[in-house]
Amino acid sequence: MKIALVSTFVPFIRGGARNIVEWLEHALREKGHQVEIVYLPEVDSPDTLYQQMAAFRWIDLSSADRVICFRPQAHLIRHHHKILWFIHHIRAFYDLWDNDLYRGCPDDEKHRGFRKALHEADTAAILEAKHVFTNSRVVSERLKRYNNVSSEVLYPPVFKPERFFCRGYNDEIVYVCRVEHHKRQHLLISAMAQTKTHVRLRICGSSAGPYYPDELRRQIASLHVEHKVSFDDRWITEDEKAEILADCLAAAYLPEDEDSYGYPSVEASHASKAIITTTDSGGVVELVTDGLNGFVCEPDPQELANAMDRLFVDRHLARTMGQNAQNRLDEVKISWSHVIERLLA
Secondary structure, three states: OEEEEEEEEOOOOOOHHHHHHHHHHHHHHHOOOEEEEEEEEOOOOOOOHHHHHHHHHHOOOOOOOEEEEOOOOHHHOOOOOEEEEEOOOOHHHOOOOOOHHHHOOOOOHHHHHHHHHHHHHHHHHHOOOOEEEEOOHHHHHHHHHHHOOOOEEOOOOOOOHHHOOOOOOOOEEEEEOOOOHHHOHHHHHHHHOOOOOOOEEEEEOOOOOOHHHHHHHHHHHHOOOOOOEEEEOOOOOHHHHHHHHHHOOEEEOOOOOEOOOOHHHHHHHHOOOOEEEEOOOEHHHHOOOEOOOEEEEOOOHHHHHHHHHHHHHOHHHHHHHHHHHHHHHHHOOOOHHHHHHHHOO
């Protein structure tokens, strides 16, 4: 089958939205399909967004047997057999509209009209699809709330999950992901000032800019936790990530209102490690059950400190939760075979 994978990207910014496309390409090629990736540059500015959306409607992919669309506004593509693996809206004009920090434009008559028209255009394009999948219940609920569209949750796996393994349990809680304010590494640093054991925190990842990493360094110094917190501010390779997770005590992933469970949670689960997250981390709590395969804490430094201390003291608990994390992946059918079966049904 000839399959086109269509998504958008912000130039010079790399994140999980590209991974889901490129990892699916690899899985489909292994099954013998011809695959073409089509990336469309997009900037979510009200001044130019509609021109970009109009251009997407003119793209001709009729030579493909099937088109699978991911990041917005790729769903504007027209095709006789369009499938959506919808990973999020342009959230500033949806669930984050009332948040001045993320909206990026005035809440005035002009932009409210822009928002209304965007919702209508999105709904019309989404309804063209033969089937709509999402990457989490959170995103499915948003599609239903804002566009009145029903969808099927299809959890995205990680690339070559067999490369993750467990070698043991050291003293470190690791947080390996992009270093950005909404990923809230600062919450864990604050928690380290309240731990009572010799548990350590290891933060690894790169950032889009220097501001937040510099803020974290100042926080580490001001709380006098330099002896307990290490910060590796750079891109972590896939091989390095597997090695870090192989030895850690547990992993942490506590973004603010994440669209999905996040790759760090799944990677930790493949390495048989418990996951520490928070009640307001969005899709992460679809994977993590408090007390079973990790801890779901309030976004409070003391609660996070208690969870880290508990895992440090009770290594049997850490090991049991890690094994449960591995088992949880099978329960929710996180595998490439299941993904391909559903997308090509």
